[in-house]
Amino acid sequence: MQERKNKTSDSQKKAVKKYLSKFVDVKIRVTAEDREQIQYHAIMMGESMASFIKRAISETMDRDRPK
Template identity: 50%
Template sequence: MESKPRKITEAQKRAHQNYMEKFVEVKVRMTPERRAEIQAHAKEMGESATAFINRAIDEAMERDQAEGKKHPPQ
């Protein structure tokens, strides 16, 4: 059974646009195999790949701070 495409209202489009304005996109280059590995791991953890990547970044930053590491001056 085929499902019909969901119609999106103008209000939904505006709400989505307002939501997305709060974020920026960051591109990361990796092999397709690495991407699949990350996606599979995130799924096993019950989270999206984006949520997993953000969690990994947060944990690395917390660990670095706890170890007294400082970022180099820019």
């Protein structure tokens, strides 16, 4: 059997690890139906689901701030 070569260099792995260390995961539970609706809306807006959710949170927080 032929050995597979690792196509990701050590420097790439290090760079990805450094980049990801700047972030934390936030998890929510939604029904499959809600996920489908969120994903559909995000696609219709030309966004990924993650970018749509971040935008929705940001806009809501801006709106909720006292004037």
